[in-house]
Amino acid sequence: MLFIGFALLVAVALALLISADAGSLAGLTQDQTGQLIPLVILLIVFAAGAFTQRRRAAELLGSLALWGGLFAVAMLGYAYRDDLSGVAARVFGDLLPGTAIVDSENGTATFRRGGDGHFRIKGSINGAGMTLIFDTGASAVVLTHADAQRAGIDTGKLRFDIPVSTANGTGRAASVTLDRVEIGGIARRRVRAFVAEAHALDTSLLGMSFLETLSRYAVSSNSLELTD
Known part of the structure; x- marks a missing residue:
């Protein structure tokens, strides 16, 4: 009964602290304390369950320590949620290079540099x-012959009469207009591009005809950020 009475007193005190009249808790704003209400309710429910069962004092103390630790971890995770989300995004980018880390609120898409030094x-x-390689040296988006076919372009009707320099040497390309290009949630229509002749290019390039439509693009350390 003593433990149950103590648990009830703690519950009442917490309820008063997080009420609208109490203002803030431990330096948090009133809105933030309001968001903690579900966590507090869960703590009270689990604590009540532990107290209502007949257990030895050592088991009760162990249960209290366990749930108290879980509650503390939840509080820390909530307090540092922004930092943790940034770490998670970097880990995600390293595990899946080429996949965009999208921030819809700020209109940005961030990519991590691959092991070969390129942004794929x-x-x-x-x-x-x-998959395209970020290349500011390319005046336009350049598609490989195979990628152009995947994009629905009839390469048999193209005129490969534009000389281009690629990693494989000098080749020729055809001028086309792409209906839609989407990178990390950033979409553009009617994008000027080139299609390289067969075997002239290993990987398609994300060049300036797309990049120049962005409000900003920046490379810092091992990340590339594109801003709509």
């Missing part, structure tokens, strides 16, 4: 998914 970016061209 997963995007969509005319609705077809493909």
Whole structure:
């Protein structure tokens, strides 16, 4: 009974502290304390369950320590949620290079540098998914012959009459206009591009005809940030 009475007193005190009249708790704003109400309720429910069962004092203390620790971890996770989300995003980017870390609120898409030193970016061209290399040296988006076919372009009707320099040497490309290019949730229509002739290019390039439509793009350390 003593433990039950103590638990009830704690519950009442916490309820008073997080009430609208109490204002704030431990330096948190009134809105933040209001968001803690579900956590407090869960703590009270679990504590009540432990106290209503007939257990030895050592088991009760162990249960209290366990739930108290879980509650503390939950509080810390809530307090540092922004930092933890940033760490999680970096880990996600390292495990899945090329996949965008999208911040819809700020209109940004961030990519992590691959092990080969390039930013390999997963995007969509005319609705077809493909990987492109970020390349400010390319005046336009450049598609490999195979990627162009995946994007629904009839390469048999193209005129490969534009000389281009690629990693494989000098080749030729055809000028096209892409219906839609989407990178990390940032979409553009009617994008000028080139299609390289077969075997002239290993990987498609995300060049300036897309990048120049952005309000900003920046490379810092091992990350690339594109801003709509």
